[in-house]
Amino acid sequence: MTKGLESVGGVDGLVSLPGVAQTPAGANRRVIAVDDTLLLSFGPRTGRLVEALHSALADAG
DSSP states (O other): OHHHHHHTTHHHHHHTSTTGGGSHHHHTTOOOOOOHHHHHHOSTTHHHHHHHHHHHHHHHO
């Protein structure tokens, strides 16, 4: 989630955490950040969020 990513200093901070850089996502800096409120609210925008996540994951693969 975006606030969690911000709390560790962005992607640079994330990949500096123990073990993260050794994962394929960390090694390739392929991180998908989603707005916390949007992800956790389960409101009317959830469908669009699922579609956006699907697209982001498909593009990453």
